[in-house]
Amino acid sequence: MNIHKQNLASGITFVGVPIGTARDITLRALDVLASADMLVAEDTRSLLKLMDIHGISLDGRKISALHDHSGAGAVERLITAAQGGKSIAYASEAGMPLIADPGFELSRAAAAAGVPVTCAPGPSAVLTALALGGLPTDAFHFAGFLPSAKAARLNALEGLRDIRATLVFYESPKRIGAMLRDAKTALGGARTAAVCRELTKKFEEVRRGSLDELAEFYAQTTPKGEIVVLVDRGDLEKINSDDLETALSAALKELSMRDAVDLVSKAHALPRRQVYQAALELSSKED
Numbered sequence: 001m002n003i004h005k006q007n008l009a010s011g012i013t014f015v016g017v018p019i020g021t022a023r024d025i026t027l028r029a030l031d032v033l034a035s036a037d038m039l040v041a042e043d044t045r046s047l048l049k050l051m052d053i054h055g056i057s058l059d060g061r062k063i064s065a066l067h068d069h070s071g072a073g074a075v076e077r078l079i080t081a082a083q084g085g086k087s088i089a090y091a092s093e094a095g096m097p098l099i100a101d102p103g104f105e106l107s108r109a110a111a112a113a114g115v116p117v118t119c120a121p122g123p124s125a126v127l128t129a130l131a132l133g134g135l136p137t138d139a140f141h142f143a144g145f146l147p148s149a150k151a152a153r154l155n156a157l158e159g160l161r162d163i164r165a166t167l168v169f170y171e172s173p174k175r176i177g178a179m180l181r182d183a184k185t186a187l188g189g190a191r192t193a194a195v196c197r198e199l200t201k202k203f204e205e206v207r208r209g210s211l212d213e214l215a216e217f218y219a220q221t222t223p224k225g226e227i228v229v230l231v232d233r234g235d236l237e238k239i240n241s242d243d244l245e246t247a248l249s250a251a252l253k254e255l256s257m258r259d260a261v262d263l264v265s266k267a268h269a270l271p272r273r274q275v276y277q278a279a280l281e282l283s284s285k286e287d
Helices: 027-035 044-053 072-083 103-113 125-133 150-159 176-187 211-220 241-254 257-267 272-286
Strands: 011-015 038-041 063-065 087-091 117-120 140-145 166-171 192-197 205-210 227-231
Touching (some): 011 027, 011 072, 027 087, 027 117, 038 072, 044 063, 072 103, 103 117, 125 140, 125 166, 125 205, 125 227, 150 176, 166 176, 176 192, 176 227, 192 211, 205 211, 241 257, 241 272, 257 272
Parallel strands (some): 011 087, 011 117, 038 063, 038 087
Antiparallel strands (some): 192 205
């Protein structure tokens, strides 16, 4: 494999690294890691191992840590170095940087300071799970890690109930059973879901079913490895013609026909033309 060392411009490059299989890294990412003046990682050991696999020498550089327990001074030092002309490469422990990742603070600080930022993109657990999960991908909502406390987790899930998109979560093996139990309570047990485990790794597994079925399975099983959970969007309650007429009548008492139609169509996820036609028929009855 030929690594091309480059004279990188000053600034920060966020480097996408594999989520499992080491060979998933891009050639550009390897070039950046070989060429940057400074190397920064969420997990220094993971990055060092990855560079060793691909034969990239540190050449006298050291890898600095930047994680959730790093103080504000760590980010400030990196911004100062970039302003001083240094090229900096930052890598998450796995996957794309800044996705549920402490590198976000570095990105925000760089933007505020006017430091140039770019990205050498790579694998993403979110997108890989969506590709394999068998659920709709036209719209998705990434919710990251849910709270660990039951009441807070239920509250967070209830807030996601009406989102018209596939829901995507990260979860730990120890909490997957409790998370699925609460998901079926808050979102409805009939919803289709997928538990994607150890993506791109030797024991990759995608288990699909309803939230009821998956909650029952993982109540008895504690898996190993990294987990992404997908949950299908729910079906909105269908409104019958009488209820539609009632909703329109109430809206028309306060709003113009146009605004009333907009309000009712959005509230019940109905085509605007259908609601407008119903409003015209209601107006003709009242005349």
